[in-house]
Amino acid sequence: MMTSTLDLFLASLVLGATSLSSRLVVWLPGLALRRALPWLQSLAVGLLLGDALLHVLPHALETGLAQHEAMGWVGLGVLALVAVETFLRSGNVEVAAPGVPVTFARMNLVGDFLHHFVDGIVLAAGFIAGGAAGLATLLAVALHEIPREIGSASVLVAGGYRPRDAFRLSLGMAVAVPAGALAMQ
Numbered sequence: 001m002m003t004s005t006l007d008l009f010l011a012s013l014v015l016g017a018t019s020l021s022s023r024l025v026v027w028l029p030g031l032a033l034r035r036a037l038p039w040l041q042s043l044a045v046g047l048l049l050g051d052a053l054l055h056v057l058p059h060a061l062e063t064g065l066a067q068h069e070a071m072g073w074v075g076l077g078v079l080a081l082v083a084v085e086t087f088l089r090s091g092n093v094e095v096a097a098p099g100v101p102v103t104f105a106r107m108n109l110v111g112d113f114l115h116h117f118v119d120g121i122v123l124a125a126g127f128i129a130g131g132a133a134g135l136a137t138l139l140a141v142a143l144h145e146i147p148r149e150i151g152s153a154s155v156l157v158a159g160g161y162r163p164r165d166a167f168r169l170s171l172g173m174a175v176a177v178p179a180g181a182l183a184m185q
């Protein structure tokens with residue numbers, strides 16, 4: 001089945017729309033949200049660590065990436081994150097008050113944007129393999145995005161963003177999905 005750029009673009013909009021699930025941080029009443037925050041943050045960390053260490057890395061090794069190369073990329077990834085954090089931390093005093101975001105929350109935004117961009121690339125790769133593969137990729141990525149979005153927005157709230165701002169920013173970062181998808185065209 002032939003697929004067009006329009007199909008891919010529409011699929012990327014559907015995938016980006018999963019960030020609407022981050023609205024949960026606005027809907028949950030204050031006390032319930034405060035109680036849920038540690039769990040939701042754990043969910044965000046668990047999902048990403050699990051995906052990287054139990055899925056992506058073993059898959060890369062299976063498909064022939066040399067072990068020393070894979071570990072080199074892991075090391076480079078850690079260093080890149082330290083560099084981003086150092087940049088965001090410069091001149092910023094960490095104060096956890098409502099509306100005063102701390103460094104980890106801003107780092108989460110950068111990470112969210114990059115994550116969406118890569119999801120867009122993954123989606124485009126699925127559509128390059130064919131329409132059915134593209135739709136299967138859309139479904140698989142969308143399913144991991146819903147809990148990840150909720151977890152990510154909760155990290156923003158825990159880092160000082162007001163729930164409404166956390167939702168708006170989460171939604172805004174989703175523009176990276178069509179951007180990533182179309183970058184592959």
Ligand SMILES: [Zn+2]
Nearest residue numbers: 115119144145
């Ligand atoms: Zn994702």
